[in-house]
Amino acid sequence: MRPALAVLAGAVLALAACGTGGGSQDDGVTLTITSNAISGGKNAETADWTAKWVIPKFEAAQKAKGRTVHVRFQPSGVDDEQYKTKIALDLKSRAGADVIDLDGIWVGEFAQAGYIKPLTDVAGASVDSWEGWNQIPQAVQGLGTFDGKRYGLPQGTDGRVLFYNKDLFRKAGLPDPWQPKSWQEIVDAGTALKKAGVQIPIQLDAGTAMGEATTMQGVLPLLAGAGAEIYAGGKWTGASQPLKDVLNLYRQIYTTGLGDPRLQQEAQGRDKSFAEFAQGKIGILAESDYFWRSVVEPKAGVAPMQNRDAVVGYALIPAERPGAGIRGQDFVSMSGGAVRVLNPNSKNPGLAWELLSFMHSAEATTSQLAGAARITSRKDVNDTVLGVDPMLKFVSDKVLPITAYRPPLAVYPQVSVALQEATAAIVSGRSVEEAAAGYQSKVESLVGGAAHVAG
Incomplete structure (x- = not known):
């Protein structure tokens, strides 16, 4: 029990x-x-x-x-x-x-x-x-x-995807439709957006203030893209290479000016990111289809965009590189x-x-x-x-x-917080190794020791 x-x-x-x-x-x-x-x-x-x-x-x-x-x-x-x-x-x-x-x-x-x-x-x-x-x-x-x-x-x-602003992509000389085939292509697009003067090239939820959104919109899809699930074969994923790869992508985004670290620490950061996307300040946003149907929905959305259908594009979340995702997939999601x-x-x-x-x-x-x-x-x-x-x-x-799903286990919400804390450490400037080690220690304490963690 x-x-x-x-x-x-x-x-x-x-x-x-x-x-x-x-x-x-x-x-x-x-x-x-x-x-x-x-x-x-x-x-x-x-x-x-x-x-x-x-x-x-x-x-x-x-x-x-x-x-x-x-x-x-x-x-x-x-x-x-x-x-x-x-x-x-x-x-x-x-x-x-x-x-x-x-x-x-x-x-x-x-x-x-x-x-x-x-x-x-x-x-x-x-x-x-x-x-x-x-x-x-x-x-x-x-x-x-x-x-x-x-x-x-x-x-x-539901399902998680990458939303992007077509007008900002055009300004940066990026293609539409856009379908990145690797994490590097996401970073490259963010770099082009930054050079074009876009305020926030990439919004990838991070930290504890974002809560479960950090885990579901960011960490878990990326972990799936690195070929791992947070729980598999009776063990929880620890400071494994796939997890370190995920944290390294966060590091690339939040230490090079592609993302806004302050936004991840605000109590209403996620809502603010919605408003800033609608205002044309964010180039790429990782979110669920909820964003399309309830946030930027032209008539009754939380941050309505009258021109949503013309301006907002969407793409699959790529694996770290082609074929590197769970089940050998090129693209991944969470639901x-x-x-x-x-x-x-x-x-x-x-x-x-x-x-x-x-x-x-x-x-x-x-x-x-x-x-x-x-x-x-x-x-x-x-x-x-x-x-x-x-x-x-x-x-x-x-x-x-x-797609894939969260593990339906009682301890998952606490593991999720540990993942959020690891991304928060990256956003605040700590190294991947430090953040991963802190996560490993926390998870072992949550799930009954190292024997229940795959690292």
Whole structure:
């Protein structure tokens, strides 16, 4: 049992007397769904879709098969950690809903605690023949996978890319479209932008003030580009050569005037970087597709750019050099997202799987979008709904097949902070060797010693 969940073992529980959600009624079978969503509150769209579309559609489909099935939705609208604790308590007590929403980053932690099991262990071999697997790229399936086994179905996801300002590139004599094939080509473009007078040639999130953005937008994609993952084969990556290569790229950017060290130390540095990109002060920005659809979106963005479609370009993140990325890839990315899992204590696991797979069908996935252009886990849906947005289509077609995910383990957030601290050391002027050594020491203390670290 992982430390973050082990503390629950001695907790005094006051659980609702509903038991597992798969109990039977005199007039049929009842299944339950739970998520951290509530109508009129947090994640209201998910709550409304579940109650108004999923439940009546699934009940009608079951009725057409001659079955009487009732589905109940158990809403929540609390802090994510409160929701996580509640679900863990339910599962530990062999209670809870049949179909459960989880953040993908929790999957490994729950699996190691024994709270969830592989889908095939719960619902049988029919899981493997589900049509949807052929529509979800193998890399995206990784969001719900732990130790090589599928524990959940991925919901919507995202991808990291390099955004660039076409006007600034033109000023610097750089090509458009631009697709760097190595880290050196990124540095070269930054150098050209600097010579052209661009205020901040490259914005690569660094330091602890940027928080998880430093890890997800910067360190982890670059680490993947150097051929390593932060956790693999049961060990955490320490002060290895790939990590040192990542820190050296940070050093190149932040000791040569290609990046702004002060921006990385400001409390609102990330928001400020968004505004400065929109103002034409940043040439290259490493970010997720969130930046395109919610930050510089022309009408409702945080830092709206009326000319976004004409001025903002995007490119894949290259490996350190061609073929040097994880899985021998030329380009890499990182993604996040949520999953839905089955309660291993369900009284009707086969029917619960029918409900879960129904919720991830093409029809259901399309309906949840409610006409919006957003990236889903299903390629067939993306092919249909993303035609109006070439950037999101680019992420679906080019990024998702090569992406990777954070390790879903309880200690990961602390390891992430150690990575942020290592980049902060570089930005403040320390050497790669010093920053890497400090990181190695911190990680060993977090994960139980050097035996759990690959260096």
